[in-house]
Amino acid sequence: MNQQGLTIDEAKKKIEYYCAYQERCHKEVVEKLKSLGMFETAIDHIINHLLEQNFLNEERFAKAFTRGKHKFKFWGKRRIEQELKFRDISSYNIKTAMKEIEDEYLVNFYNLADRKWETINETSIEKKKKKWIDYLIRKGYETNLIFEALKNYD
Known part of the structure; x- marks a missing residue:
């Protein structure tokens, strides 16, 4: 149980839905779990679960983010790269994602x-x-x- 009375399994289900609805990065998921009142050990456990079950995939997030921001908001490479860095996406994944809009x-x-x-x-x-x-x-x-x-x- 955490501060809001959620069990790890309940939080896991909630976060699975959160990730299935839209691609998410690690930083967003951790912030969401903290807002649900989860403790550090529970967060680590849930993040590992999400990675194993492929709910969370940083490369997939970076590619989807890049395509979406370029196609719908007409952002350029510099702005997209800056936003991905802000979300703690690795340089490798940023480089891979940029190929999506070439x-x-x-x-x-x-x-x-x-x-x-x-x-x-x-x-x-x-x-x-x-x-x-x-x-x-x-x-x-x-x-x-x-x-x-x-x-x-x-």
Whole structure:
């Protein structure tokens, strides 16, 4: 029993559902278990169970996260990498996950850049360029890519 009265088996079932609903990283699962009031030894036991039963797989999480953020939020590699590092994902898994978006990366970048350029209502071309560049940097695209694309808007 823990502080909230959950047994390890009850917590295990709850976390299995949590992981089955959506890919999770170790850090999210540990935080969830702590929020359920589980103690360190119980957390270790449950994490091992989740790994053995393949509910928790860091490489799978990194790939799904990368595909999703790029496809739906149009994030660039730098932002995705930063977010994965924040979630304590290994460099190897980050590198592997980045391969998931290689094929559509440039197409998505140029589509986003074009769409953004058209939506910026700015009379000064210099201000428009600055807003456009800042937006793409916030999205996590590489500066060399941004400045190369900027040549298309002169």
